[in-house]
Amino acid sequence: MTDKKNDSGDLMEKLASLCKRRGFIFQSSEIYGGIGGFWDYGPLGVELKRNIKAAWWEDVVRANDNIVGLDCSIIMNPKVWVASGHVGGFSDPMVDCKGCKARFRTDKIAYVSLTKGDNVLLDAAIEADDESEALAAAMAGANSKTRRRIEGAGGDLTSTVTFLSKMPDGETGKCPNCGGELTEPREFNLMFQTYVGALQDSSSVAYLRPETAQGIFVNYKNVMDTSRMKLPFGIAQIGKSFRNEINPRNYTFRSREFEQMEIEFFCHPDEAEKWYIHWRDTRYQWYIDHGLLSDKLHLRDHDPDELAHYARGCADVEYDFPFGQAELEGIANRTDFDLKAHQEHSGRDMTYFEDELWKDEAPKYTADKFDGDKKAARKAAEEAKSVMPYRFTPFVIEPSGGVDRATLAFLCEAYTEDEAPDENGHMQTRVVLKLHPRFAPIKIAVFPLVKKDGLPEIAHNIHAEAQASGLASFYDEKGAVGRRYRRQDEVGTPFCVTVDGQTLEDQSVTVRDRDSLAQDRVAIDEVVNYVRDRIIR
RNA sequence: GCGGGCGUAGCUCAGUGGUAGAGCGUCACGUUGCCAACGUGAAUGUCGUGGGUUCGAAUCUCAUCGCCCGCUCCA
Numbered sequence: 208m209t210d211k212k213n214d215s216g217d218l219m220e221k222l223a224s225l226c227k228r229r230g231f232i233f234q235s236s237e238i239y240g241g242i243g244g245f246w247d248y249g250p251l252g253v254e255l256k257r258n259i260k261a262a263w264w265e266d267v268v269r270a271n272d273n274i275v276g277l278d279c280s281i282i283m284n285p286k287v288w289v290a291s292g293h294v295g296g297f298s299d300p301m302v303d304c305k306g307c308k309a310r311f312r313t314d315k316i317a318y319v320s321l322t323k324g325d326n327v328l329l330d331a332a333i334e335a336d337d338e339s340e341a342l343a344a345a346m347a348g349a350n351s352k353t354r355r356r357i358e359g360a361g362g363d364l365t366s367t368v369t370f371l372s373k374m375p376d377g378e379t380g381k382c383p384n385c386g387g388e389l390t391e392p393r394e395f396n397l398m399f400q401t402y403v404g405a406l407q408d409s410s411s412v413a414y415l416r417p418e419t420a421q422g423i424f425v426n427y428k429n430v431m432d433t434s435r436m437k438l439p440f441g442i443a444q445i446g447k448s449f450r451n452e453i454n455p456r457n458y459t460f461r462s463r464e465f466e467q468m469e470i471e472f473f474c475h476p477d478e479a480e481k482w483y484i485h486w487r488d489t490r491y492q493w494y495i496d497h498g499l500l501s502d503k504l505h506l507r508d509h510d511p512d513e514l515a516h517y518a519r520g521c522a523d524v525e526y527d528f529p530f531g532q533a534e535l536e537g538i539a540n541r542t543d544f545d546l547k548a549h550q551e552h553s554g555r556d557m558t559y560f561e562d563e564l565w566k567d568e569a570p571k572y573t574a575d576k577f578d579g580d581k582k583a584a585r586k587a588a589e590e591a592k593s594v595m596p597y598r599f600t601p602f603v604i605e606p607s608g609g610v611d612r613a614t615l616a617f618l619c620e621a622y623t624e625d626e627a628p629d630e631n632g633h634m635q636t637r638v639v640l641k642l643h644p645r646f647a648p649i650k651i652a653v654f655p656l657v658k659k660d661g662l663p664e665i666a667h668n669i670h671a672e673a674q675a676s677g678l679a680s681f682y683d684e685k686g687a688v689g690r691r692y693r694r695q696d697e698v699g700t701p702f703c704v705t706v707d708g709q710t711l712e713d714q715s716v717t718v719r720d721r722d723s724l725a726q727d728r729v730a731i732d733e734v735v736n737y738v739r740d741r742i743i744r
Numbered sequence: 745g746c747g748g749g750c751g752u753a754g755c756u757c758a759g760u761g762g763u764a765g766a767g768c769g770u771c772a773c774g775u776u777g778c779c780a781a782c783g784u785g786a787a788u789g790u791c792g793u794g795g796g797u798u799c800g801a802a803u804c805u806c807a808u809c810g811c812c813c814g815c816u817c818c819a
Contacts, residue, residue: 220812228755228769234810240792241810293819397819417819453745453817461818515819530813627779635780656777685771689779696779708777717778724779 218529222622223458225638229698231255231618232459244455244463246611251698254648254679256466256614260445262645263468263608266493267443274441274470275434279422281447282403282413290552291421291545293398293414313372316383317341321357322365328356332383338368397450399463415449420605422446423471424545428555438559438601439474439482445610457530459611466610471603473559479540479602480520487522487538490606494524494535494613498643499620503527517544524608526616535616536608543600550600558598565597617646621699627724630689640699641722644742649700651738652681654691656707666706669716669734676735678742696721702738 226232230249234241248256268276288294319341321329329349335341346354357364399415402408416422423442430442445468455461474482491506509521520540525532550557572588574581592598621640629635644650653670655662663684673680681700683691688705695703703719709728710716716734717726729737 223811224755237810239809243810291819397817450818456812458811629781630776630779637780654778660777662777687776687778687780687782691780692778693780703779705778719778726778 218619218622219458222618225622225640225697226252226618231698244452244461246459246462251648252614255617255642255646255699256610258646258648259613259617260466260468260610262497263493264443264445267441267468267470271441273436273439274443274472275430275436277423277426277430277442277444278446279416279419279426279444281416281449282401283416283422283425285413286552287421287425287549288398288414288417290548291424292548293417293421314370316371317345318369318371318374319345320367321345322367323360323363328360328364329353332381334383341368342366397452399449399451417450418448418607419444419446419467419469420471420545420607423469424549424603425553427471427473427546427557431559438561439472439478441470441472443468443470445469457528457533459615460528460530460533462611465612467607468610468613469605469607471605473601473603476543476599476602479542479604482604483520483538483540486604486606490536490538490608491524494526494616497617497646498641499526499616503620505532515539517541526619528616528619533612534609535612536606538604538606541603541605543602545603546600557600559601560592560598561596565592568597617642637693637696639696639721642699642701644701647699647701647742648679649681649695649698650678650702650742651735652683652691652695652700652703654682654688654703654705655684656688656705658684660708660711662706662708662710665710665731666704669704669706669731673735673738676739678735678738692719701742704734704738 223232229251231252233247233249235245235247236242264276268274285294315334315336317333317335317338319329319331319333320327329345331345331348333341333344333348335344346357349357398417401413401415402411403413404411423444427442430436431440446466447464448467449464452461452463455463459465470486472482472486487506491504494504495501503526505523505525505527507523507525509518509523514521518539519542522538523534524536524538525534546557549555568591569588572584572591574584577584577587618640621642623639623641625637625639626634627637640647651673653666653673655666666684667682670680670682681695683694685691692703699721701721703721705717705719707717710731714731715728716731718729718734718737719726727737
């Protein structure tokens with residue numbers, strides 16, 4: 208069997224077509240012309256996605272004593288987003304050039320002028336990050352005559368650098384690229400807004416969360432107080448998030464409504480690096496274990512200049528999609544940035560106290576150690592307790608994965624066209640989703656070889672037994688058995704069980720393997736266990 | 745947001761001003777005893793949506809929505 212793995216661009220089209228045809232993924236609101244950036248999961252898609260989420264939850268929450276789950280509301284007090292920096296800080300106004308169509312952030316366009324008295328020696332529009340870079344770039348861009356005049360002017364030059372973002376409203380400068388006219392600055396805030404309550408005024412504005420993480424941070428105290436968790440421990444959550452992407456693209460990859468699976472893992476600052484490495488490697492391995500080949504999966508450590516201002520380390524798990532290498536999950540060391548931000552904005556104490564460590568230390572602060580001065584002893588104790596190593600703000604390691612992105616990656620990886628013989632022995636192209644059995648929407652399909660001689664009844668019984676034991680099972684008696692196999696191949700069903708004439712004689716059935724096409728003869732009583740043994744991990 | 749391409753049956757697509765089509769899939773019956781494209785029959789379309797031109801529009805035109813590619817963006 209030779210695989211004709213499709214790494215070209217049409218894989219995406221074939222996959223999208225299959226997903227529509229077999230009920231994995233539909234465009235949202237399709238009968239009304241759809242809506243960009245929103246997608247629906249059909250009968251098989253929802254099973255696949257639930258299986259992925261369930262596997263994550265089992266492996267992350269249930270398999271770890273020090274991780275607990277959470278399910279937060281999507282709409283929160285808007286102050287949460289002020290504290291996190293999502294309101295205000297990250298809405299970068301942009302301008303477009305009407306001439307050359309380039310787009311710029313207004314805080315990246317600088318207007319540099321050099322004057323000596325009333326003489327303007329240099330007046331330039333430059334794309335730059337800061338003043339010194341703008342000046343340097345303006346000088347470098349000047350012609351030799353201008354440069355000589357500037358050098359000749361000696362020290363009595365006046366230089367001004369004005370960023371477009373700092374210019375008065377209504378004033379726009381020229382395009383740094385072509386000198387053309389720029390549009391009015393436009394806000395690109397990616398949070399969806401809504402109103403809470405009947406009154407739609409500025410006091411009732413709220414946001415659909417752009418990430419699940421903040422819901423965890425604001426519940427960190429609640430969880431710690433009620434679940435007896437001690438550092439290091441994690442809080443995990445799966446849920447919808449919303450970003451009003453400017454330009455959703457690449458099928459479900461960049462959607463405006465999407466689902467995240469996130470852990471916020473709280474630990475001692477001294478251990479943050481250790482846990483960061485742990486989670487980075489654990490999460491990377493999780494994707495490999497579930498079928499993403501390691502040569503298509505990349506663990507990419509961010510360069511220091513790529514890191515967000517609050518992060519001390521960050522790595523992306525990336526996959527080679529047909530449209531390019533793109534992120535499935537990010538693992539970041541967010542330091543104590545978030546807890547400190549919420550402590551500052553909410554006024555609530557977010558620090559952690561090492562009481563077991565303090566227990567050993569407390570005897571040093573009894574009154575007799577302070578010449579019987581109880582007050583002095585208490586004061587010294589309070590001071591000692593209020594700082595490291597007893598009291599501190601935990602660091603946070605955040606493995607944050609996209610459920611829809613993982614689903615898409617597993618689908619891309621699973622989509623295979625190989626060749627299988629037809630009834631005359633001629634090789635025919637076969638489409639098969641080689642999904643990890645744990646993720647397969649249907650685990651076992653049960654067929655009577657033909658629709659007579661009591662075979663359907665026996666097959667029905669096996670189907671019912673599989674269902675009763677919790678296996679997602681599918682019964683099919685229509686058409687030729689070969690066609691039924693192919694239908695199941697297309698949706699990734701790992702095992703097909705066929706009841707045939709021999710079953711009537713010796714109570715055995717054939718179990719056919721999706722990937723190898725091999726058939727095993729198994730006793731009816733054993734068949735459910737046989738399949739179960741082969742789908743667990 | 746800009747530029748280009750596309751939108752016709754569940755899927756893939758043909759159809760350039762005059763009766764809405766094909767292949768596959770689906771359904772029914774038959775056949776078939778282990779790997780889809782056997783037989784017979786059947787269902788299925790706001791031709792993305794809205795306006796305009798025309799005696800007449802899937803076809804020409806404008807707008808709009810969606811999808812794909814490139815640019816841009818991505819806390």
